[in-house]
Amino acid sequence: MGLTKIAISDFRNIATAELSFSPQLNLIAGCNGAGKTSLLEAVYFLGRAQSFRTTHPSSVIREGAEGLLVTGQVTDRYSTAIPVGIQRDKTSIRVKMAGRPVQQLAELVVCFPFQLLTPDSHQLLEGGPRYRRRFLDWGVFHVEPAFFPAWQRYSRALRQRNAALKARALPQEIRLWDTELIAAAQILDQQRRDYLHNLLPVLGRYATGLLVDIVGLGWEYRPGWPRKSTFAEALEEGIEGDRRQGFTRIGPHRADLIPILDGQPAQERISRGQQKQLVAALMLAQAHVYQTHQGRPCIFLVDDLASELDDEHRNCVLQHLRSLGAQVIMTAIEEEAIDGSIWPEQRRFHVEHGRVEEVIY
Ligand SMILES: Nc1ncnc2c1ncn2[C@@H]1O[C@H](COP(=O)(O)OP(=O)(O)OP(=O)(O)O)[C@@H](O)[C@H]1O
């Protein structure tokens, strides 16, 4: 279950590469600048049609090439093999799954339940609310089929309300969109709360195991409007401000989930290494809930686990990944930094100047 193979052409410094993956551990090793993160990025690209390192679509195309191609095969919950392929040139992208064009990213996301842990993952704590919202919504999306349609309804109503605000429409014209906006917002908010009800106890257990020195960590969910009022009341109260600014300033599109320690946002109180432990706890907890709900594990893409984690915490994360039974695709500068002995089935790859070879050991 998971990603069984990938073929890459002209992605970053990788001219061509073909890999068959183990359903358990896959370790990609090589020195600085070899192409390890690029390989992981290509895997992510296959599942998201975008990069986790850049928003410039053409910067992932190998220098001097016209376009890139990444193809692969993923197995679904019934172990059916599904071919997926993405072709991108400097101006356009084509995504195909099971032989037909993919219209919506959501179709890919369902097939590739990834958790991504990289040296930049502290953004989840230190970055703006959108990082944590995206994290939260990934979880809700995968366990609650009604979430995505509600999100689409909400986004449509929000776009229309914002267009009316920008066009300096009268309050009664703006209010025309509120019924739909409020109805969709209620669904999103309730589903996020229901999801958190399941996630937070699991998260508490992972966080306690990984952050032994941190006591009393809590989580605050902010729905996207002041807690003292309903969304309908807050929307009405804020209509003049929205008209002045030309957009809707509150709503589920502004929600946040904040870790709290001693009454303050935890990210201000904990070290970089502890942040990484906390992010790992978040991802493990989310994968746990996903697995309980879906009956199959997530795929973990892990770039340079060794950065900021000492031996003990690294091994603790590895043990948790093994217990979950997740497929892991992981990079490391030093292969020895990863204790693979706990995985009966593993594959190791060596990358050098963008060339990938499987290591028989
Ligand atoms: N579009 C591109 N075309 C060709 N080469 C590229 C492109 N984008 C990046 N590179 C190069 O690809 C190489 C591999 O980068 P990558 O980040 O994958 O290395 P890495 O193995 O993860 O290294 P590190 O251990 O430092 O993290 C770098 O030398 C980079 O300059």
Ligand SMILES: [Mg+2]
């Ligand atoms: Mg790297």
